[in-house]
Each structure stands twice: as C-alpha cells, then as structure tokens.
Amino acid sequence: MNCxxxxxxxxxxxxxxxxxxxxxxxxxxxxxxxxxxAQEFEAILRAAVSVSPEKELEASTPxxxxxxxxxxxxxxxxxxxxxxxxxxxxxxxxxxxFSAENLPQLVxxxxxxxxEMLGRQQPLGEMELMKVLTPxxxxxxxxxxxxxxxxxxxxxxxxxMHLVMQGVHGPVTVLLMPGEHVSRTQNVVAVSLSGxxxxxxxxxxxxxxxxxxxxxxxxxxxxxxxxxxxxxxxxSF
Numbered sequence: 354m355n356c357x358x359x360x361x362x363x364x365x366x367x368x369x370x371x372x373x374x375x376x377x378x379x380x381x382x383x384x385x386x387x388x389x390x391a392q393e394f395e396a397i398l399r400a401a402v403s404v405s406p407e408k409e410l411e412a413s414t415p416x417x418x419x420x421x422x423x424x425x426x427x428x429x430x431x432x433x434x435x436x437x438x439x440x441x442x443x444x445x446x447x448x449x450x451f452s453a454e455n456l457p458q459l460v461x462x463x464x465x466x467x468x469e470m471l472g473r474q475q476p477l478g479e480m481e482l483m484k485v486l487t488p489x490x491x492x493x494x495x496x497x498x499x500x501x502x503x504x505x506x507x508x509x510x511x512x513x514m515h516l517v518m519q520g521v522h523g524p525v526t527v528l529l530m531p532g533e534h535v536s537r538t539q540n541v542v543a544v545s546l547s548g549x550x551x552x553x554x555x556x557x558x559x560x561x562x563x564x565x566x567x568x569x570x571x572x573x574x575x576x577x578x579x580x581x582x583x584x585x586x587x588x589s590f
Contacts, residue, residue: 359384361458366544367391391465456535457550459509460559461543464526470502470517471524471563477503489514491529494578497571508533513556518571523564525571531556531581551576553586 354377362374367388378388476499485503486492491514501524502517514529525548533556541548541561548561548568558575560568579586 356381356384360387360462363387363391368544390468456509456530456533456557457539457541457559460528460541460550460561461546463506463508463515463528464546464561467506467515470504470515470526473501473517474519476501476519486514490582492580494580497574497578520562520564520566520568520571522566523562525563525566525568526559526561527571527575528559528561529556529579529581530558533557548572553579553581554584555581555586558586 354373356377359374359377359381362369362371363384378385479496482496482500482503483492485505489505489512497518499519500516501519502515504515505512506515506528507513508528508530510532513531513533514527516527516529518525518527535550535552535557537552539550541550541559545563546561547565548559549572550557550559551572553576558572558579560572560575562568576586
C-alpha cells in the first residue's frame with residue numbers, strides 16, 4: 354500500500370483494521386502521524402457532539418470579569434494563529450495528493466486536520482465574526498445561525514475561510530474556498546461526516562455535518578447570503 358491509498362482509506366474510516374493498512378501505518382512515520390491525528394480528531398468530534406449547545410449556554414455566566422474576558426480573547430487569538438500555522442504546513446502535501454477532481458477528499462482532510470475548530474460552543478458576536486471575515490474580503494447579508502468558530506485557512510490554491518456552526522445534532526463545518534472551482538455539486542462523505550460541495554461564482558463552498566444534520570437548508574442560505582469581493586455565491590447547476 355502506498356501513502357496516497359493509505360490517506361484515502363484513513364479519511365474514509367480511521368478505525369479500519371485491515372492488515373495492509375495497519376502494516377503501512379506501522380512502517381511509515383508520516384502516515385503514522387496522520388493516523389494519530391485522525392484518532393484525536395474523532396475523539397474531539399465525539400466530545401463536541403455530546404455537548405448540548407443549550408446546556409453550554411445555560412452554564413455560562415452572563416457577565417464575565419475583565420480578567421476572564423482578556424484570557425478568553427487571548428486564547429481565541431492564539432488558536433487562530435495555531436490553526437493558520439497548521440494549515441500552511443499541510444498546504445504542499447494537499448497540493449500533491451489532491452487534484453481539482455478530488456476536492457471533496459481535500460475537504461475531508463482539511464476538516465480532520467483542524468479539530469480545534471470543533472471545541473467551542475459559545476457563539477461569536479457579529480462584530481467578532483466580521484473582524485475575521487472582512488480581511489479575507491468575505492461578508493454576510495445575514496448571520497445564518499450560531500457561528501462558534503471562524504478562522505482563515507489554506508486550502509489548495511490559496512487562503513479560504515473555515516467556519517463552524519451549531520446544527521440541530523452537532524457541529525457543522527463550512528469551508529469557503531475562493532479559486533477552487535468545481536463544475537457541479539458533489540457529495541462529501543466520510544466516517545462521521547456528510548455534506549455537499551457546491552460551485553460558486555468565485556470558487557466553491559463546502560457544508561459538512563459531523564452528526565447527521567441535513568445541511569441543505571444552511572447551504573441554500575449561504576449560497577444566497579455569502580459575498581466575496583462583492584460577488585454573490587450562488588450559481589445554478
């Protein structure tokens with residue numbers, strides 16, 4: 354088994370036990386690291402799905418002390434910097450392994466490589482969200498629900514935007530990918546993940562559920578409301 358086949362099988366099911374899959378993991382240090390990261394992602398995902406957003410909000414204190422606010426702000430800023438660093442490190446490998454035809458696989462890999470995005474449950478405020486979107490030249494006509502994480506990221510050809518929202522059953526990842534053009538809507542399917550990749554006027558957009566939510570309503574809302582450099586997202590295919 355070569356590294357490319359191992360990566361593809363790992364994205365489909367990190368818990369698989371086939372002998373040739375495990376043998377490759379045991380004799381290939383880079384793939385062993387990828388396997389370990391996939392296990393950590395699944396653990397974080399299970400924790401994120403098991404926490405009810407309503408209970409998280411009920412447990413939070415309405416008014417926080419200044420020191421707590423500063424600590425929270427610092428942690429968020431540090432998390433964004435960490436995510437950017439991790440994404441840049443994986444850019445060259447992503448370019449080698451995934452062509453434009455395999456963009457759904459790249460979406461899965463990208464989500465699995467940034468599990469930190471799933472850990473937050475507290476919604477971002479409108480101003481906080483805009484501070485992340487505006488430098489990337491994105492805007493929203495309206496905020497489509499509770500956005501709990503937002504950070505710029507590297508895709509394959511350049512920088513995009515990684516958002517996490519709260520669905521009915523668990524987190525939903527949204528990837529906005531300027532320059533990553535696709536000709537048609539494609540399914541994004543892997544263990545614990547299901548969603549769609551759709552073309553836009555400026556590239557493509559992926560909306561992926563981590564807990565079986567129907568992403569179609571959110572996808573239609575984002576197609577209508579997302580703007581990049583003044584360009585609407587929606588295309589008809």
